[in-house]
Amino acid sequence: MENGGRQFSFHDSCGERTNMSGIKIKRTLNESAERKMIILEAEVENSADPAVVILEKLPFTEETARGVASESTQLENEMQNDVYGQYRLQPHPANNPVKANIIHPATQKHIEKYTSSAAHLVAETPDLYYGVTLPFLQNEQFSLGWVYNFLEHKSEQERVIYENPDPNLGFMMAPDLKWTGKQIEDLYCLAIVHKKDIKSLRDLTQAHLPLLHGLLKEGKNAIKEKYGLPSSKIRAYIHYQPSYYHLHVHYTNIEYAAPGVNCEKSHMLETVISNIESNGSYYKEATLNFVVREKDKLFRAYSDFGYFKDDPEVELNVLKDEFESGDCSKILKFLEMLGRAKHEPSGEFWETSFGESAWRMAVMSMCLPQHVNRRKLVELSLVSSLSSLGVSNDENTVWESKIKEISTILRNHLPVLIAGRLEALFHEHVEVRRGRLSGSTEHTLYRGILELEEILLRWEEDCKGNAKPTCYEPIIQRMASLQFPGHTRYKHFKDKGLLEKGLKFILEVSKLMRLKRTGWVNSQVRDPETVAGHMYRMGFLGLMFSHTERKSRSRSSPQLYADACIIGICHDMAECIIGDITPHCKISKEEKARKELLAFSELVQDLPESTAMDFFTPFTRFENQEPEDLNAILTKDFDRLDMILQAFEYEKKEKRGKFLQQFFDSTMDYFKTEAVKKWQKCILQMRDEHFK
Numbered sequence: 002m003e004n005g006g007r008q009f010s011f012h013d014s015c016g017e018r019t020n021m022s023g024i025k026i027k028r029t030l031n032e033s034a035e036r037k038m039i040i041l042e043a044e045v046e047n048s049a050d051p052a053v054v055i056l057e058k059l060p061f062t063e064e065t066a067r068g069v070a071s072e073s074t075q076l077e078n079e080m081q082n083d084v085y086g087q088y089r090l091q092p093h094p095a096n097n098p099v100k101a102n103i104i105h106p107a108t109q110k111h112i113e114k115y116t117s118s119a120a121h122l123v124a125e126t127p128d129l130y131y132g133v134t135l136p137f138l139q140n141e142q143f144s145l146g147w148v149y150n151f152l153e154h155k156s157e158q159e160r161v162i163y164e165n166p167d168p169n170l171g172f173m174m175a176p177d178l179k180w181t182g183k184q185i186e187d188l189y190c191l192a193i194v195h196k197k198d199i200k201s202l203r204d205l206t207q208a209h210l211p212l213l214h215g216l217l218k219e220g221k222n223a224i225k226e227k228y229g230l231p232s233s234k235i236r237a238y239i240h241y242q243p244s245y246y247h248l249h250v251h252y253t254n255i256e257y258a259a260p261g262v263n264c265e266k267s268h269m270l271e272t273v274i275s276n277i278e279s280n281g282s283y284y285k286e287a288t289l290n291f292v293v294r295e296k297d298k299l300f301r302a303y304s305d306f307g308y309f310k311d312d313p314e315v316e317l318n319v320l321k322d323e324f325e326s327g328d329c330s331k332i333l334k335f336l337e338m339l340g341r342a343k344h345e346p347s348g349e350f351w352e353t354s355f356g357e358s359a360w361r362m363a364v365m366s367m368c369l370p371q372h373v374n375r376r377k378l379v380e381l382s383l384v385s386s387l388s389s390l391g392v393s394n395d396e397n398t399v400w401e402s403k404i405k406e407i408s409t410i411l412r413n414h415l416p417v418l419i420a421g422r423l424e425a426l427f428h429e430h431v432e433v434r435r436g437r438l439s440g441s442t443e444h445t446l447y448r449g450i451l452e453l454e455e456i457l458l459r460w461e462e463d464c465k466g467n468a469k470p471t472c473y474e475p476i477i478q479r480m481a482s483l484q485f486p487g488h489t490r491y492k493h494f495k496d497k498g499l500l501e502k503g504l505k506f507i508l509e510v511s512k513l514m515r516l517k518r519t520g521w522v523n524s525q526v527r528d529p530e531t532v533a534g535h536m537y538r539m540g541f542l543g544l545m546f547s548h549t550e551r552k553s554r555s556r557s558s559p560q561l562y563a564d565a566c567i568i569g570i571c572h573d574m575a576e577c578i579i580g581d582i583t584p585h586c587k588i589s590k591e592e593k594a595r596k597e598l599l600a601f602s603e604l605v606q607d608l609p610e611s612t613a614m615d616f617f618t619p620f621t622r623f624e625n626q627e628p629e630d631l632n633a634i635l636t637k638d639f640d641r642l643d644m645i646l647q648a649f650e651y652e653k654k655e656k657r658g659k660f661l662q663q664f665f666d667s668t669m670d671y672f673k674t675e676a677v678k679k680w681q682k683c684i685l686q687m688r689d690e691h692f693k
């Protein structure tokens with residue numbers, strides 16, 4: 002099913018043609034002895050455009066076999082040995098058919114598609130999909146005009162064997178061009194869905210299960226009714242990567258070794274359905290393998306990224322290695338954008354900023370049961386703050402435009418994989434915000450975290466000016482629905498003791514969303530950041546640039562994986578009890594450390610043991626700074642980096658010159674990691690340039 006285009010075509014006079022005159026073979030593009038096929042580039046008489054000619058020997062049928070075994074076939078003996086003989090036959094043309102698929106006028110993309118080229122295997126992670134594959138596909142793909150012509154009944158309607166017209170669950174089915182329709186042995190049909198927003202396997206979620214079940218059941222039934230082939234003999238599968246990016250399903254005879262049926266390209270429809278039923282976000286989170294050929298532009302995109310380098314992958318050592326090659330100013334510009342999220346109110350009626358709200362949601366996510374993927378919820382919470390970037394925040398957002406805007410910002414400022422990872426997370430956040438849940442436990446819980454945060458914001462607003470806090474029962478009920486510790490006792494015995502202790506912890510750390518950092522207050526900075534805002538950007542830095550430890554990060558691990566992201570979120574929590582102690586407070590380092598340890602212990606002492614340790618362990622790692630704990634060392638560098646970057650942001654905003662020089666002086670020889678040393682140098686250069 003492809004259209005012939007609007008220019009002069011070989012097909013325009015196909016009704017009058019009785020032979021292949023007018024076609025001149027130019028060169029061989031590809032050939033397959035196994036499939037008995039050859040692909041040629043050709044010239045067409047009276048046309049300046051090239052053609053692609055695909056010649057393929059058809060499978061034998063009983064009828065053609067009887068014709069071959071007759072007096073009309075010429076026979077020449079090539080070898081004989083005992084009872085074995087080999088002969089070369091020249092059957093009558095009627096018994097020796099060849100199928101020809103002709104693409105004319107063919108584009109350069111068609112020629113590249115069919116040209117033989119060396120193949121390579123890509124293991125595409127979600128980060129690679131968003132960072133390399135998707136940006137490429139948005140610029141480079143075949144036109145879908147012929148698909149829409151087919152779906153809108155403008156072409157090829159005589160070939161349709163089945164249609165379900167439902168715009169969301171329906172599809173149209175026709176024989177694929179690879180099949181003549183004259184013998185069942187190489188049956189090949191194609192179903193194209195009516196929905197236009199599903200590009201590939203990557204887009205499928207639990208919401209698409211009714212569509213997929215229909216493609217499986219209705220598609221096989223249509224073939225059975227039309228051609229008599231039972232469903233047990235029909236192979237239904239989806240290609241990845243597909244040849245065009247509009248969801249379609251292939252149906253072939255199980256006895257036929259169809260092109261693209263190999264394991265690195267085809268995904269059985271039954272397996273796809275099963276995977277999504279077990280995890281609604283399966284194909285958004287899975288690593289998918291596919292073959293790419295050196296002639297393909299996608300190969301070049303991966304090659305430019307460095308995917309095919311022969312060097313073995315070396316684990317990043319943050320003490321010695323940099324996070325990016327070359328100029329780091331773009332990353333620092335992005336971090337400055339996150340500085341906006343620290344300060345900008347998250348809604349018309351809230352004083353809480355995007356960054357502060359994201360930080361609290363991350364903290365609440367850490368309080369959830371151990372059997373869920375809390376790490377994923379923390380990441381989604383932090384990435385929610387990206388709504389503050391760009392022209393408008395999410396209070397006035399058309400979401401499709403916002404996704405494109407954030408994608409552009411990420412791709413323009415960050416290394417490919419980091420941009421891809423954040424883009425994937427932000428897209429998930431948007432889908433959950435819009436109520437388009439995949440059906441996964443994590444999406445359901447994240448939706449609940451978003452709702453709980455809004456309840457807390459409203460409750461805090463109601464409490465303003467009231468001597469006695471308003472009723473917090475709705476908060477307790479929402480926490481119970483999210484399975485916070487104590488939810489079972491609340492459900493069965495109406496005992497909310499554990500839930501109240503969890504709420505007490507959340508409200509206690511929420512004080513950090515109003516506690517201004519002492520250093521900025523003493524320096525008379527207008528509207529200074531809060532401690533929570535500071536921990537938000539540190540957590541985001543850790544999300545992007547943590548050291549990868551050789552330990553389990555599986556979703557089944559009871560201990561929350563504490564890299565620089567989690568350490569950054571937790572490291573200053575004790576300040577909700579003792580305040581933000583600075584060197585100017587005339588308290589020794591030893592006394593400060595003692596006070597913080599006691600305060601943190603008091604803060605988490607009423608939480609369940611495992612939850613308490615998920616907060617306490619990252620805090621002590623930050624404080625202890627063990628030489629082998631690279632994530633703790635990196636977080637310490639992030640702590641001071643955030644400070645000098647914030648100082649530079651305030652200096653530019655307040656136009657009082659270098660009035661925060663003391664913060665730069667205190668960190669001049671402080672940093673231990675090469676990556677952050679590089680950023681420090683760049684900030685100092687940017688600062689000098691700004692104040693020239």
